[in-house]
Amino acid sequence: MACRTDLLSIFDGIEAVCFDAFGTLVEISDKRQAYRPLFKALSPEKRRALKYRLLREDRAFTVWPEALGIEVDPMTLLEVMERMMIETGSIVMRPGMADIWTRLRGGGLRLAVCSNLSSDYIPALRSTLPDRPDLEVLSCKVGAIKPEPAIYAAVLDGLQIGAGRVLFVGDTPRADIEGPRKAGMKAIRMDELVAVMESG
Known part of the structure; x- marks a missing residue:
């Protein structure tokens, strides 16, 4: 667990925040194992x-x-x-995430979404978010899933900024923390971001 000082400095030099979708920004409240x-x-x-x-x-x-x-x-x-x-x-924003999204947007940060997702769920995800992300990198569109390096490369290609200026936020260690860090991005868990935003 990162200390509070480390968390408060996590936005230093950051120009864009890239979120995992399900389990981070949104959740399925009535899961039916559709496939x-x-x-x-x-x-x-x-x-x-x-x-x-x-x-x-x-x-x-x-x-x-x-x-x-x-x-x-x-x-x-x-x-x-x-x-x-x-x-x-039944897809809804997770508690507090709509406010965090809006605050980050208001702070001038670009917002991206990177998700392992089948095409059938894209419209519902888009309609649930507070507004359209600056960048969507969806596995079914780029042909790679997290934690494969190609999907993080697609994030950086789409944002057109240095990897060190991107903060990746998610809930899965390999896909949302280790993978982005190997690609050069900063990365924190969703609960750490919530702690930062609440302290600010």
Whole structure:
């Protein structure tokens, strides 16, 4: 755990804050494991393929059977859709994060979002945030997931500033702390950011 002095200085030289999305900025309040019926309908080989590709390719759930070269019972896809509608309809900002977002925006910082996300959840995420981020780096759009180096490179390419001027905030050690730091960014846990903002 960083000491209070370290936390207070975390914004020194920072021009942009990049947030993880789910578990950091937003959360699904009614989780239904939307893709589970689709996974259950697949052979082990196809499950592995979908697990690898789901967050790396920009495809709606309805086209995954064709992309995988298989046929799936329409009722299976209907169940996926029903679960997904419940999940996406239950996405909310995490407590206090809307205020933090607004304060950082008001302080002149650029705001970015970097998330491992399937394309089906993008509209719900966008509609939940207080405003449109300056940059979105979503795994299904860039073909890489955290903690792969390519996704952090996409953040830096998009922001067009030095890595040391970006603060990454998230809740997962490998994906949101270790990965960004290896890419040269500063990184802190979400609870540490909350502590900084509350002390300020």
